[in-house]
Amino acid sequence: MIGLCEAVLLVGAAAQCWARGSLDQQPLRPEKTHLSLTHDLIGFHKNLTQIESITGNEEAVGEWLVASLSSQGYSVEKQYVEKKPARFNVLAWPGKEREAKVLLSSHIDTVPPFYPYETDNKTIHGRGSVDAKGSVATQIIAVNKLLSAGKISPDDVALLYVVGEEVGGDGMRAANDLQLSPQTIIFGEPTEGKLAAGHKGNLGVLLTAKGKAAHSGYPWLGRSANEVLVKALAALMELGQNLPESEKYGVTTLNIGKIEGGVAANVVAQDASATVAVRVAEGSPSYIKDEITNAVHKAVQSFLEGDMKPEDVVDIDFPSSGYGPIDIDHDVPGFGIITVNYGTDIPWLNQTVEGQKRYLYGPGSILVAHSDHEMLTEGQLWEAVGGYQRIVLHALGKDPCEDC
Ligand SMILES: [Zn+2]
Numbered sequence: 001m002i003g004l005c006e007a008v009l010l011v012g013a014a015a016q017c018w019a020r021g022s023l024d025q026q027p028l029r030p031e032k033t034h035l036s037l038t039h040d041l042i043g044f045h046k047n048l049t050q051i052e053s054i055t056g057n058e059e060a061v062g063e064w065l066v067a068s069l070s071s072q073g074y075s076v077e078k079q080y081v082e083k084k085p086a087r088f089n090v091l092a093w094p095g096k097e098r099e100a101k102v103l104l105s106s107h108i109d110t111v112p113p114f115y116p117y118e119t120d121n122k123t124i125h126g127r128g129s130v131d132a133k134g135s136v137a138t139q140i141i142a143v144n145k146l147l148s149a150g151k152i153s154p155d156d157v158a159l160l161y162v163v164g165e166e167v168g169g170d171g172m173r174a175a176n177d178l179q180l181s182p183q184t185i186i187f188g189e190p191t192e193g194k195l196a197a198g199h200k201g202n203l204g205v206l207l208t209a210k211g212k213a214a215h216s217g218y219p220w221l222g223r224s225a226n227e228v229l230v231k232a233l234a235a236l237m238e239l240g241q242n243l244p245e246s247e248k249y250g251v252t253t254l255n256i257g258k259i260e261g262g263v264a265a266n267v268v269a270q271d272a273s274a275t276v277a278v279r280v281a282e283g284s285p286s287y288i289k290d291e292i293t294n295a296v297h298k299a300v301q302s303f304l305e306g307d308m309k310p311e312d313v314v315d316i317d318f319p320s321s322g323y324g325p326i327d328i329d330h331d332v333p334g335f336g337i338i339t340v341n342y343g344t345d346i347p348w349l350n351q352t353v354e355g356q357k358r359y360l361y362g363p364g365s366i367l368v369a370h371s372d373h374e375m376l377t378e379g380q381l382w383e384a385v386g387g388y389q390r391i392v393l394h395a396l397g398k399d400p401c402e403d404c
Helices: 011-019 041-050 059-071 133-148 170-178 225-242 285-299 378-395
Strands: 075-082 087-093 102-107 118-120 123-125 157-162 184-188 195-199 201-210 253-261 271-280 314-317 337-340 357-361 375-377
Touching: 041 059, 041 123, 041 133, 041 378, 059 075, 059 087, 059 157, 075 170, 087 170, 102 133, 102 170, 102 378, 123 378, 133 157, 133 184, 133 378, 157 170, 184 378, 201 225, 201 285, 225 253, 225 271, 225 285, 225 314, 271 285, 285 314, 357 378, 375 378
Parallel strands: 102 157, 102 184, 184 357, 195 337
Antiparallel strands: 075 087, 087 157, 118 123, 123 375, 195 357, 201 271, 201 314, 253 271
């Protein structure tokens, strides 16, 4: 809870401050009088985290964010990514200018399942507490603190919170239509309070085996899609040991995330499929696509009869074009540097300005994000408020703050 005088910047609140005997204070700067900024980090983070927002169901948390930022005096724009269910990105700016030099951004969707907000001795648990509502809350409080202290001007910054990061990045892809051209973008994801120098690339693969059903007593009358799939996946596991590596990002890894196939033990399986995620440490996705295609086609040769081709027994789909490793700016003094193995929305937002800087930073650890024990501490949140302030000041060419 923030006292009225501490919250400052709202005309009405300011008037009450004067009435309570603060007559020796300087008058508030007139250009900021429309703002009524909260500094209640823990409460703000709690409100965000309490609202379930698994990808596809971001409407409630988006509405809460719009209401909160509006009530603080921000101008807020909703960008609909989907009408039914209603899913929208939230763009907000505290000054007169929608177009700001520095854009802070993160995502408001989470992975399933939902775990409720719980707090115990300054440790906060709950789905999204780390990924990425910790980043959303600390970015907003950091900006509010800089504005309240007069360290930045309201026209210096804007905020962008997107839907759909956890599934394909449709929110950030849509954000390209907002026509923003900031000089610097600060992306919020859990980096343990360090600056990320880059993250691995990503390539998704969907294998669909095509079988022919038959009685299991007469398997030669059919073709088992399960067997086709098992052979193909075995080949991918072997390939996974030999994919490109780099000094910066380590080895390319391959995860068989989901397998489905068949209907019963006594039926030769007609259908089977698997989804695979490749985390790319080196090179282009097209090289890895070729390697995967060759390995799978070779693996299913024994199922081909007559003039059949490998495509007749297995489809290989790449649901998106994928991307190689992403290098990220990390030139702000005073931070530890890491590289991370997860994907982000960074590749989906086109670089619209020559020399545009991109940073990746946020509280909490990716090692607990997406798990049933997602958690961080209040101390980590406050540390990130300081970290974001330092990155924003650096991006604006201003002196680092001593108290953040
Ligand atoms: Zn995230």
